[in-house]
Amino acid sequence: MWTKKTKGDEVPFSLIESEILPRVAAKSDIGRCRCVCKQWKSFLSTPTFGKMHLRLHGTTIDDYKVVILDGPTLCTLCPSKPNQQAYILSSLDGLVCLGLPESSQLVFWNPFTGVSRKLASNPHSPFDYSASCHDADVVGFYKDSSSNDYKLLYLSCGGYFGAYIYSHTSDTWREIKIDFDADICDAWSPATLCGQCLYFAVSAYIHAQRQMHWWIICFDVETETFRKICCPPLPDDDDIRSYCATLVLLNGFLHLYVSYTIFINDICSKQCNLWRMMDADGWVKVVAFCDPLDEDNFTMQQRICTASTGSWLAVLDEDNNSFTKINSEDFITHYRHFSSPSFEYTSRRAIYVETLVSPYP
Incomplete structure (x- = not known):
């Protein structure tokens, strides 16, 4: 009835x-x-709904996609200047941070919803956004849990080194103190977010020693302070070349791949050690590889992009612009010699997660 x-x-x-x-x-x-x-x-x-939806939905492999900055994408993002260059700087919770060097602007963009927003200009920096391959500005993307605010750590590396914090909620910038000798740094890796810290692998050529030095710079997002972490020790041998240190997140722990070539008794071999960061910035060796380098057995350095969540990684395939899901154990076995990809590669494509988070506060 x-x-x-x-x-x-x-x-x-x-x-x-x-x-x-x-x-x-x-x-x-x-x-x-x-x-x-x-x-x-x-x-x-509303942005409020996007944040509510993200809290209630966990991320699975099906939520991860590859975004590529090709012609049609740029036409949608910048209809008034469809031919201008754009670079992917970082990504978090479905928001992708883009750099537009021609207009010296930064943009938040959600590829899933198609919504984008230009960030306010930084009044504290004497230089505009730089995308030079040699001194490209570095961005770390994180979420401030105390204020539920998405923030950027922006490191200006061209000419004058400066560190700045951008607030998504207020659309404002402020400069923060740098308490280490940043001017000697030649190259910075992309940021790796682990817990409440952003980590960067940094290299510098020390002319007095005629050597390239590597270390890890850690930025604590709660205290907004930097600290310098020594890399794991190298063997006591002068004939070490092509040293490379690459950060990767495995099973929720920060790891460092250290690879180099070494000459012993006129025999060249490729060494790769995987280290896990422990408390008090210490390191423990997880695994070590050694491959001879000769004409019949030469292992190229693989340059890959990864995204990590839980116990698996998504590894970007450069050839077909897709990615492969792989667990941490298989990753260690199959990617014995790898390093972070070049700026030219990472700036055009990235792995991101599909969410409804809005670029607007």
């Missing part, structure tokens, strides 16, 4: 807003929910 619906039978919108809509699948159902009514459409378009 049909019963007339009364107001008491209606579900309050506050309940729909807080308990029902945030649990709807992003890919399959959000679009249909937008068509229900103007009130739903308006709420589903």
Whole structure:
């Protein structure tokens, strides 16, 4: 028997807003929910909903995709200047930070929703955004848990070294203190976020010693302070060449791949040690590889992009612009000699996670 619906039978919108809509699948159902009514459409378009949805949905391998800055993508992002260059600087929770060197601007972009927003200019820096391959500015992307605010650590490396913090909520910049000798740093790796710290592998050529030196720079996102961490010790041998240190996140722990060639009794071999960072900035060796280098057996240095969550990694395939899911143990076995890819490579493609997080605060 049909019963007339009364107001008491209606579900309050506050309940729909807080308990029902945030649990709807992003890919399959959000679009249909937008068509229900103007009130739903308006709420589903807010930055608040994007953050609520992210908290209730864990990320799986199906949520990760590859984004490529090709012609059609740039036309969508910059319709007034479709031919201008754009570089991928960092990514977190579905937001991709882009650098536009021609206009000296930074952009937050969600490739899944297609929404983008230009960031306010930095009034504290004497230099504009630089994308030179040799002194490219470095960006670390993190979330401030105390204020639920997405932030950027921006390191200006061209001409004058400066460190700045950008707040997504307030769209403002501020300069922070640098308490280490940053001017001697020649090259910085992309940032690796582990816990409440951003880590960078940094190299510098010390002319007085005629040697390249490596170390790790750690930025604590809570105290906003830097500290310098020594890399694991090398063998006591002068004939070490092509030294390279690369950070990677495995099973939630920060690891460092240290690779180099070494000459012993006129025999050249490729050495690679995987180290795990422990408490008090100490290192423990996890595994060591040694391959002879000759004409019949030569192992090239693999340059790869990875994204890590939980116990697996997504490894970007340079040839077909896709990625492979691999667990940490298999990664260690199959990628014995690898380093971070060049700036030219990482700036054009990246692995990101599909979310509804908005570039707008």
